[in-house]
Amino acid sequence: xxxxxxxKILNRITNKYTNKKIKFIVNxxxxxxxxxxxxxxxxxxxxxIKKNPIIIANEIKNxxxxxxxxxxxxxxxxxxxxxNFKIKNEMFYKKLHKIINNIKKKTKKNNKKKIxxxxxxANPTGPLHIGHGRGAAIGDSLSRxxxxxxxxxxxxxYLNDTGNQINILEKxxxxxxxxxxxxxxxxxxxxxxxxxxxxxxxxxxxNNINIDKINFRQEAIENITKSIKKDLKEFNVKFDNWFYxxxxxxxxxxNEKTEVDKICNYLQNKKYAYINKGALWLASTKFGDDKDxxxxxxxxxxxxxxxxxxxxxNKIRRNFAKLINIWGVDHHGxxxxxxxxxxxxxxxxxxxxxxLYQLVFIKKNKQxxxxxxxxxxxxxxxxxxxxxxxxxxxxxxxxxxxxxxxNFDLTLTKTxxxxxxxxxxxxxxxxxxxxxxxxxxxxxKKNKKINFSLLNTEEEMILLKNLAEFDNVVILCxxxxxxxxxxxxxxxxxxxxxxxxxxxRVLTKNINISVARLELIKGTQIIIKNGLNLLGIxxxxxx
RNA sequence: GUCUCCGUAGCUCAACUGGAUAGAGCAACUGCCUUCUAAGCAGUAGAUUGUGUGUUCAAAUCACACCGGAGACGCCA
Numbered sequence: 001x002x003x004x005x006x007x008k009i010l011n012r013i014t015n016k017y018t019n020k021k022i023k024f025i026v027n028x029x030x031x032x033x034x035x036x037x038x039x040x041x042x043x044x045x046x047x048x049i050k051k052n053p054i055i056i057a058n059e060i061k062n063x064x065x066x067x068x069x070x071x072x073x074x075x076x077x078x079x080x081x082x083x084n085f086k087i088k089n090e091m092f093y094k095k096l097h098k099i100i101n102n103i104k105k106k107t108k109k110n111n112k113k114k115i116x117x118x119x120x121x122a123n124p125t126g127p128l129h130i131g132h133g134r135g136a137a138i139g140d141s142l143s144r145x146x147x148x149x150x151x152x153x154x155x156x157x158y159l160n161d162t163g164n165q166i167n168i169l170e171k172x173x174x175x176x177x178x179x180x181x182x183x184x185x186x187x188x189x190x191x192x193x194x195x196x197x198x199x200x201x202x203x204x205x206x207n208n209i210n211i212d213k214i215n216f217r218q219e220a221i222e223n224i225t226k227s228i229k230k231d232l233k234e235f236n237v238k239f240d241n242w243f244y245x246x247x248x249x250x251x252x253x254x255n256e257k258t259e260v261d262k263i264c265n266y267l268q269n270k271k272y273a274y275i276n277k278g279a280l281w282l283a284s285t286k287f288g289d290d291k292d293x294x295x296x297x298x299x300x301x302x303x304x305x306x307x308x309x310x311x312x313x314n315k316i317r318r319n320f321a322k323l324i325n326i327w328g329v330d331h332h333g334x335x336x337x338x339x340x341x342x343x344x345x346x347x348x349x350x351x352x353x354x355x356l357y358q359l360v361f362i363k364k365n366k367q368x369x370x371x372x373x374x375x376x377x378x379x380x381x382x383x384x385x386x387x388x389x390x391x392x393x394x395x396x397x398x399x400x401x402x403x404x405x406x407n408f409d410l411t412l413t414k415t416x417x418x419x420x421x422x423x424x425x426x427x428x429x430x431x432x433x434x435x436x437x438x439x440x441x442x443x444x445k446k447n448k449k450i451n452f453s454l455l456n457t458e459e460e461m462i463l464l465k466n467l468a469e470f471d472n473v474v475i476l477c478x479x480x481x482x483x484x485x486x487x488x489x490x491x492x493x494x495x496x497x498x499x500x501x502x503x504x505r506v507l508t509k510n511i512n513i514s515v516a517r518l519e520l521i522k523g524t525q526i527i528i529k530n531g532l533n534l535l536g537i538x539x540x541x542x543x
Numbered sequence: 544g545u546c547u548c549c550g551u552a553g554c555u556c557a558a559c560u561g562g563a564u565a566g567a568g569c570a571a572c573u574g575c576c577u578u579c580u581a582a583g584c585a586g587u588a589g590a591u592u593g594u595g596u597g598u599u600c601a602a603a604u605c606a607c608a609c610c611g612g613a614g615a616c617g618c619c620a
Contacts, residue, residue, distance in 0.1 A: 025562080032564055040562060043600065053600075080600050082563070123620065165620055279618055290545070290616080297618040304620045332547045333615045358548065359614070400556065403548060405613060407555080421568070423582050435579045476559055488557060491567070502575095502584045521579095543582065 002071070002091050003037065003472055009068060010041050013060055017045045028469070035076060035084035036465065042081040053081025092464040093452035099467060099523045113321035114152045117143050120232070121158040124224040125169045126194055128231045129378035130408060131328060131360045136381075137397035137536070138357055139326045140237040141483040144534045149478055154320075156241045158311060161221050162249050163304060168192065169224075170217040176201035177216070193376035196224070231382050236390060236536045248310040249302065259310040260302055264295055267309075272344045282309075287340035309341045316347055323352040324481075332356050355481050357402035379408075388420075391537045395422035398535055399487045421487075425494045425532065426540060432525035433541040435506050439518055442507055454516040459500040463520060466493050470527050474534065483535060490531045497524055 006026050014022050024041035042057035057077045065075060073086040097103075119139025122132045139155070146153045160166070172192040175185060180201050187193070200223045204214060232238070248259035264280060267273035272283050278298035282305060285292055295306045315323055327334070335356070339349040362379055372378060384393050399421070400406060455464060473489040506517040529539045 025559085027559060027562090030563060030565090038563085040601095043562085046600085079563070125620095160620065163620060168619095277618085281618095294618045299618080301618085303618070308620095329548065329613090330615060331620095335547085356547075361613085404556075405549065420582090424568090427580080427582055431580060431583085433580095438579055472559080480560075484557085485559070488559095488567080491557095495567085498583055499585095501579085505579065507579055543580075 001471055002087055002095070002468060005071060006037055006039070006085065009064060010039060010060070013063055014041065014045065017056070018048050020048060022048065029082075029084060033078075033084060034086075036087045037085045039083050039085075040081075042077075042083055046081060057081050057083050089453070089456065089461065089464075092461070092468055093455070095468040096452070096464060096519060096523045099470075099526055100519060102526075112150055112152055114154070114319060115146055115322045115324060116154050116156055116315055116318070116320040117146070117324040117326070118156045118158055118315075119326035120237075121160075122228065123160045123165055123373070124221050124228065125165050125192055126224065126373040126376075126378075127196055127227055128381040129373070130362070130381055130384055131378075133235065133381040133384065133393065134357055134360050134397045134406065135326050135328060136232060136235055136237045137394045138355070138402055138483065141394075141398055141486075141535050142324070142326075142355075142477075142481060144536065145474055145477050145483060145486070148474055148530075148534055154240045155238070156243055156315075157239045158243050158245065159225065160245045160304075161225075162246050162307075166217065166221065169197075169220050172197050173200050173204070173220045174216045177204055177214075180205050190374065192374060194373070195376070196227075200224075231380075231385075234385055234390065235381065235394065243311070243314075245307055245311070248314060249307040259314065260306050263310045263313055264302070264306060267295070267344060270344065282341075284337050284340040287343045289336045289340045293337060305337065305341075308338065309345070312338065312341060312352075313345055316342075316345065316351065321351075325352065325354045327354060327356055329356045329358050353481065355402060358405040360397075360406045360408055362408050384408075391426070392420050392422050394536050395420065395487070398483050401482050401484045421491050422537060423543070424498075425490045425528065426538075427543055428494045428497045428528050429525055429532075429539040430541060430543040431497075431501060432521050432528070435521050436518070436525070439507055439514075442514065448511070448515055450515055450519055451512055452516055452519070454513050455520055457504065459496075459503050460517075460520060463496050463500050463524065466496050467523050467527050470531065486531060486534060490528065490535075493524075493527065493531075497528075 003026055010024060010026070014024070022041060022044045024039055024044050026037055026039045029035055029038035042053045042060060045051075045056050046053035054077060060083060061075045061077060064072060071088060071091055073088045075086070076084040078084060117139060120128070120132055120136050122128055128136070143153045143155050168190070169192055175187060175191065176198050179185060179187070180198075197220075200220055203223070204216070204219055250258060252258055264273060267282065268280070272286065273295055274281055274283060279294050280296035282293045282295045293305055294303050295309075296302050312323070325338075335354050338354070339352065342349045342352055388396070396408075397406070455461070469489070473486055476485050477483050500520075504517065506514060506521055508514050532539050
């Protein structure tokens, strides 16, 4: 990559000035500056060695021009000490050639790290709602991005199939079942209130099983998990692994111990857990938490933290270099706790990255309503997928940074759907496809050598330079753990492409130009398809 | 009270993590289809980046204080 080359060159030069590491930036300057890349390195070195940044910049300029004249067309130095680089067109032609022929740099060994990314992990107490949809879109897209960069990524769903909420679920289904059989019973407010509970009860009635033999708990979990999997499939999200909580909290070994039992013993031995008022407490304050937390209640039942510690221990044991958890921001208070646990288990808390995404609200009569599974007040992910389509839906969840709160205005999203950005981007592919298809009717001389230098108009160069940026954007997404930069990039690329399309014809009487432009179209199509694929969005050939 | 995130154009959001003249789309207005898809393009208009102070060559970005919005703080998960 051109940017990487510049960074390497500049790194070498930095060593001549100071031994300290300078955190300089190489980026694309604002539009008003007609150069390809820019760096602030001279100003940063100036801070370090107390020398005029303009003088430093000039020295750097001279060194580079002497050695790297193959890459660089010209260098300019501006005001406080920016160095601007104009790259030779040949570099972008080469890049285009690499894109079309899928020539990638060999991924470094340490880039093949194993990463476990856990997301959604909604309790099997109800269907997925749009809040889960956001987590699903971010997690899945991030997985694709990390895979693209060469990491070995495993996507995992942690299914809480035990615990208090499952007990309530069981009771809820049982009660609905009884109601269906004619018993008049009031339905408590703190039970699961959604219609799907009745559906499950109806299904049980329909199957006409002897009531003594009915396992309401299992029926409920199985039905709901099945529907969750189905929704995820429709949303183009596939998990590599489904991890059941019961595996660590209920399954016992030869000594009648569960994983959770063992982890609590370990913590007690290490003095990270202590008994108080009949309960077992986790001394999480020792590692930065604000309070100590109960691991085992005075009645002997474990809390959810206990099994979560066991779960994280299990993850680490599976030899992942990195754990990524994607949580709704309502779990933010839990971050310190789980990091404290990682420390207690003897690992560096940097081993785990927790990405929080802000909640999704539904606008109803100008009021925002938060999703709640318990009350049954939520909008199903499935509903949205059916109404606006999978592509537009995923796009909508990915367009914003996870840090920004989303207000889902249902009517607005529906009416806007035709003008949604996702179509704007997909349209690029459709237009490329159309040209490439038609080009097959054109008779080109065999073995015609492509003369890339014919791609020299403003629109063509801008398009070429944007294509070359793709990998940098993907890296940025991985660095910031957010796919939204890629979305922004694709919108901009689509804009650049449509402008080119309006101004220049690809298939013309001038065969040399046609052949060269056809390469540009091929490259654009590849990048658009790759980009959309990283977002989990399709690239239809016809629209 | 403690903690997390947010406040940028009328609306929804960006701004490559401290860089140059803060960018898009929607909504509004004016034009462009006999040629590879008009789900497109060209143009007009719209910003004291919530307020204040500070840090420095440089602040929407960092620090402190205040104002406003959302959320989390259980022997629930």
